[in-house]
Amino acid sequence: MAAPTMTSFNEEKLVQAAQRGQLPAFNELLLYYQHPVYNLAYHIMQDPAAADDATQEAFISAYHALAKFRGGSFRAWLLRIVRNACYDELRRYKRHPAISWEDFGELDKEANPHLRAQVESPEESLQRNELRELLECTLARLPAEQRMTLFLVDRLGLAYDEVGLTMEVPLGTVKSRLYRARGKMREYLMETQELLPLRYRQKGSQ
Amino acid sequence: MENKVWNTAELYAYLDGELSPAQEEALRAELETNQSLQEQLAQQRQTVELLQTLPLRETPRNYLLTPEMVRVAKPRPKSRRRRFTLWSLRLATTLSALVFVVALGLQFTPLTAIPQPLAQAPMMMEQENAVEAEKMVEVEKVVEVAVSAESRELPAAEVVAEEAPPVMDSAPLPTVTAATKNGVGGEEEFETPLTLGAEEANPVELGLCSTEEGDAECGGASETVEENLAAVPPAASATEPTSSLPRGEEAPHQVTDATWWLVGALGLMTLMFAAVTWLVARRR
Numbered sequence: 001m002a003a004p005t006m007t008s009f010n011e012e013k014l015v016q017a018a019q020r021g022q023l024p025a026f027n028e029l030l031l032y033y034q035h036p037v038y039n040l041a042y043h044i045m046q047d048p049a050a051a052d053d054a055t056q057e058a059f060i061s062a063y064h065a066l067a068k069f070r071g072g073s074f075r076a077w078l079l080r081i082v083r084n085a086c087y088d089e090l091r092r093y094k095r096h097p098a099i100s101w102e103d104f105g106e107l108d109k110e111a112n113p114h115l116r117a118q119v120e121s122p123e124e125s126l127q128r129n130e131l132r133e134l135l136e137c138t139l140a141r142l143p144a145e146q147r148m149t150l151f152l153v154d155r156l157g158l159a160y161d162e163v164g165l166t167m168e169v170p171l172g173t174v175k176s177r178l179y180r181a182r183g184k185m186r187e188y189l190m191e192t193q194e195l196l197p198l199r200y201r202q203k204g205s206q
Numbered sequence: 207m208e209n210k211v212w213n214t215a216e217l218y219a220y221l222d223g224e225l226s227p228a229q230e231e232a233l234r235a236e237l238e239t240n241q242s243l244q245e246q247l248a249q250q251r252q253t254v255e256l257l258q259t260l261p262l263r264e265t266p267r268n269y270l271l272t273p274e275m276v277r278v279a280k281p282r283p284k285s286r287r288r289r290f291t292l293w294s295l296r297l298a299t300t301l302s303a304l305v306f307v308v309a310l311g312l313q314f315t316p317l318t319a320i321p322q323p324l325a326q327a328p329m330m331m332e333q334e335n336a337v338e339a340e341k342m343v344e345v346e347k348v349v350e351v352a353v354s355a356e357s358r359e360l361p362a363a364e365v366v367a368e369e370a371p372p373v374m375d376s377a378p379l380p381t382v383t384a385a386t387k388n389g390v391g392g393e394e395e396f397e398t399p400l401t402l403g404a405e406e407a408n409p410v411e412l413g414l415c416s417t418e419e420g421d422a423e424c425g426g427a428s429e430t431v432e433e434n435l436a437a438v439p440p441a442a443s444a445t446e447p448t449s450s451l452p453r454g455e456e457a458p459h460q461v462t463d464a465t466w467w468l469v470g471a472l473g474l475m476t477l478m479f480a481a482v483t484w485l486v487a488r489r490r
Binding site for chain 2 (some may be wrong): 023026031034035037041042047048052055056059060062063064078128129131132135136139150151153154155158159160175178179182183185186188196
């Protein structure tokens with residue numbers, strides 16, 4: 001099943017159909033959101049295997065909890081379930097520590113190449129991975145709540161009120177977390193700006 | 207009109223499109239004339255743009271759900287047999303615990319609360335029988351020794367001794383005395399009074415010296431008997447009253463030990479029942 005495009009994607013209708021118990025409708029929603037969901041899970045868990053487990057658990061939980069969805073932002077509702085699933089997984093991992101897949105090497109890079117939307121040249125792929133690793137390492141230095149806020153706003157493009165719904169915090173908290181997170185990221189990136197693409201190298205501090 | 211000072215959070219909110227239309231309009235107007243504000247905003251935009259380029263990770267697989275994955279496991283109906291087993295175990299545990307508690311309570315009840323004769327009667331009888339049997343054995347030995355000493359020289363006496371009535375079944379506590387009534391020759395006889403008191407005599411005629419044999423022989427025989435009787439332990443002596451035996455101290459200890467074992471076994475049984483009940487309940 002291919003991921004639905006934005007034009008063919010009618011979220012409201014799919015949600016209603018899924019609420020009536022139609023699994024294919026829910027799977028369409030899942031295909032549309034699995035990428036951001038997995039990435040949010042990764043930024044919370046900081047481990048590909050754990051993020052994988054949490055994503056699957058989150059989608060199963062979302063399907064069972066769909067009857068409780070009363071409208072509003074489906075994306076924010078889904079991401080809140082992901083966040084809670086991740087916290088559950090973190091608690092479980094804390095009780096029963098497991099070996100991460102990353103301990104066996106860079107398996108996730110080649111985990112499922114056919115899922116990639118577009119084909120990249122080797123150079124592009126290398127640059128992309130280097131930038132991703134740099135930003136992920138810098139993001140990992142932030143506190144978890146700030147990291148999540150930053151990812152939801154800057155990478156997933158959620159509005160402040162959606163972030164508030166996802167993280168179950170007031171709007172003022174979202175703003176302050178975002179402001180602090182961006183300030184720290186700028187500071188950290190200045191330390192390694194020679195590794196950044198030329199157009200992103202900072203000229204001075206804010 | 208004085209220019210508003212824009213802080214970093216407001217500039218970020220402007221970049222995110224989160225300012226109110228009025229604030230947005232005011233900031234745009236300010237940016238047209240304020241060079242330093244423009245530079246500050248440019249730096250912030252650069253940071254945000256960089257973060258927005260963060261490449262997302264590829265999902266390792268599709269997370270499509272199947273009907274099996276979302277099927278809710280129905281709770282298994284509880285069978286009657288299982289329910290009966292569980293309730294039986296609970297009942298057994300409760301009863302066992304009750305019996306255990308009662309037994310434990312009785313253990314700690316002082317013995318004075320129970321009438322003494324009732325409490326000790328069976329034990330005293332057993333004790334008396336044991337002591338009696340022991341004493342009878344001793345007396346028989348003494349008599350045998352005396353008889354054997356005499357019988358070598360007085361074969362006739364042996365016959366008489368055999369005809370003598372058995373010394374058993376007389377009194378609960380035998381008092382053994384062996385003395386010569388007539389110590390100076392003539393007719394001599396042994397007395398083995400088996401009585402509770404010294405006044406109640408039950409003489410046994412052995413007739414060892416009823417013949418015309420010498421005084422010396424009879425006297426020697428009686429001396430031997432006296433010596434042997436003297437060797438009987440003090441507990442068996444006639445002068446010691448029956449009630450002075452230290453039965454009262456030993457008997458309660460024997461009972462306590464036995465009942466403690468019983469209480470311990472009850473406690474263990476209760477624990478076992480409780481453990482099995484817990485396991486069965488947990489499996490459900």
